[in-house]
Amino acid sequence: MARALPFDYALRNLGRRPLRTLLTALSSALVAALLVATTAFVRGLDTTFSGAAQADTAILLSSVAERDVVRSTVTAGLSDLVAASVPGIRQIGGAPAISAEIHMGSTLRLGPGPERADEPTYAGFVRGVTDRAFAVHDAVTITSGRPPRTGEVLVGALVGKQFDIDPARLALGQKLRFEGAEFTICGHFAAPGTTLEAEVWTPLAELRGLTKRDDSSAAFVRVETPGDFGDLELFARRRLDLELVVIPTATYYRELSDYFAPIRALAWAMAALIVAGALFGGANTLNAAVQDRLRELAALRAVGYGGFAIVRSLSQESLLIAASGGVLGLALARVFVSGNAVSIAMSAFSLEVDAVSVLVGFAGSLLLGILGTAPAAARVMRMSIAAALKEP
Amino acid sequence: MAFIELRNITKTYRKGEHVVTPLADVSLEIEQGAFCVLLGPSGSGKTTLMNLVAAIDRADRGELHVAGADLMKMSSGALADWRAQNVGYIFQQSNLVPVLTAYENVELPLWLMPLSAAERHQRVSLALAAVGLTDRAEHLPKQLSGGQEQRVAIARAIVADPPLLVADEPTGNLDHDSATGVLTLLDRLNRERGKTILMVTHDPRAAEHGTRRFTLDKGELRELAPGVLR
Structure with missing residues (x-):
């Protein structure tokens, strides 16, 4: 038996509280843009050193x-x-x-x-x-x-x-x-x-x-x-008077990249903090939406819709908001992040919004949408239909 | 076996620190096609009894068979399926989905059934015609009067052609004319389509429509003689 609520129900519910929908979409956009920027920064930091390395x-x-x-x-x-x-x-x-x-x-x-x-x-x-x-x-x-x-x-x-x-x-x-x-x-x-x-x-x-x-x-x-630096190393060992060390550029630039690992970790930590804030906000918004519609959702359960059908519909709402916010965030990242240079000490590298950063940003906003549904979903699944029908 | 059969049904719930027992060892048998009215003071357990019969609440103990199903032994998922096929629920407030049109609200129960779009359309059209609201099909609930909303709710309750209709104070929020219209509609559904109806009401005038009347007070269920309303 098909047990899903019509998609139109999820779609039209977005218009019931336009301001709340807008704010949630904006927080999703912020998350997507931030994840794109963080990914671009970390990847830029990695590739900017490894890019100069040559195997020979x-x-x-x-x-x-x-x-x-x-x-x-x-x-x-x-x-x-x-x-x-x-x-x-x-x-x-x-x-x-x-x-x-x-x-x-x-x-x-x-x-x-x-x-x-x-x-x-x-x-x-x-x-x-x-x-x-x-x-x-x-x-x-x-x-x-x-x-x-x-x-x-x-x-x-x-x-x-x-x-x-x-x-x-x-x-x-x-x-x-x-x-x-x-x-x-x-x-x-x-x-x-x-x-x-x-x-x-x-x-x-x-x-x-x-x-x-x-x-x-x-x-x-x-x-x-x-990769064959044997003769060069032999030369360095024989000419002790020159006090030389041979380092393949791949090794040298990888070590430089490793030096910046704490900065990368810090960037991810900051992103995680902001994502957690947005997640809390998104979950709170959807939970409030469920609270507002408790009697309506109970009526749907009474009609014959199971808890999963309701949760699925709520997830659709949440994902629609997250996805539209995510697309907005990607556009913002394209405008404000792509091509910008980041200075580190006396050096700099360019931020590029590539396929990986777009994927991370969009996936992050969608994940936010899914996780944000969890508290509301738990509430719907636990809901007593009879009690919810008495809600004012 | 009767269409609705309750044997020694007990239901308790907590209200703050107190345990309330709205139904204590209640037994009842209702034949198919009856129009039963449940009367009683507020908090007497009328709605609780109706919710148990409609499978949206569970009894603590006892036996409960409706339309051939043993509701006490079914999982919540199975109960949801059973409700979709067997029960039309009419609430005191219409509880229509405000973002869906009258047509779409009536169509909601049909999404749970393996029907084509054409079949759904035919059933929704017939249900709306039965409640006299064909011309309001594309209206949102906020564009309808209270009586019209309740008629849409009745159309939603009958569109899947369930054998049982339960109605919780269906005229409680309506003016005299609208209430008369709703009660006449329930009468017709009972007489012409053979629907078994279980209606909770405070309204003596509404109670007159019942073929059997029960009163529930302090957990005890008693059937009233024909013509007696209290």
Whole structure:
């Protein structure tokens, strides 16, 4: 026997208390948008580091730097030493794919001219590179301009968002100042899904001069066989005088990602708190709806509808509200979350509303709708028909 | 076996700290096609007795058979199915679903039955015609008068063609004319369609429509002689 109430009953009940329906839908929208944002943040944080990893590339760092590339110093001639001593280094453009680099945080100023006390400053990440950097970092694509020469910088796609400034201020030909020198922006680069996009790249030799260094921070080495860094490790063990450690980029970026695990946990915890609040509100709303309609629901039971048929109808109401709120939340997330940059220390990554975050957001709002039905459902199932028919 | 048969039915419930016994060892037999009226003061257990017969409440002990079913031995799910097929319930207040039209309210019991849309339409149309509300089919309950609402409720009670109609003060909230209309309708359903009717009322005029009259007081059920109303 078909035991379901007509769907129209659930649909039209939504209009009985329009304000309550609207508020519940808005709380569902908030949950969906929040879950999308949290998922985008966590996934962005994960992929932004793993995106820069390459199976055929390792980093040579100072063994005393505790795996921190900024604190690391390696000899300036390390690239040539590795190229001459280690077999299996990949050749690109007739030269070994080894990129010696300086990685450092710096205070950046926009525009030309002498330093002024009242001008805004920006904490940025500067990388000193040679042309070999483009042979090693596959993710990087120059989107406008050209690689930097002396007195020039190449600016990552997320720098403007990280500094929260008008993109026109980082256009080709604009000036940037750091480490006491003025640089002209000669190009822009993209490296989607990586923290590289939040960096400013400048010639290695010039940065060494400005920072009075005669070394590099690290050397990125690309090998012929992905994952095979045996010769590179043998070199590091033999040249104890260089105090080197070899870390595959996959390992290095995974460790960086793990470092941010507490931040991810905190993001989920905050989301869970807000979801719990919305769940309580939704359950309360539906419970109030049942209280308002107690006699009507008892009459339906008297007509012959079982408790499950009523609960199913209430679930339909709840899911309709949750789903419409969820769609609204997804739209809000698309507008307000997608493409925004999140700054972490001197880095940044872009928030992307992808299929996974949409799924999590929408599923979360639907789950909210289902769980929110539980107290009302329990009440309907326990309801004494005879007693409920006497309700005022 | 009688259409309705109660043997030593006892029902108690808690009211705050007190235990109330509206029915104590009540026995009753009603033949099919009777129009029975239950009279008695407020709180005497009339509605409790009617609810037990209509299977929307359970007795504590005793035997209860209605339309050939042993209601004391059935699960709540089975009782719901049984109600859908055997009982039409008419409440003091119409208890119509406010978001559904008169037509849709009358159609509600039919969703529980394996009927096609055309069959449902035919039955709803006949039920609405029987209560004289064909022209109000698309009206919402708030667009109907109290008497019209109660007639829609009667149409809902008879649309599945159940053998038993139970009515709890069906004229309690109606003016004189509307009440007369409802009682005339119940008379017709009893005489022309053979429905067994169990009606609870305070109204002596309504009680006159019954073929058998019972009074319930302090848990005791007593049948009144024809023409006697108290």
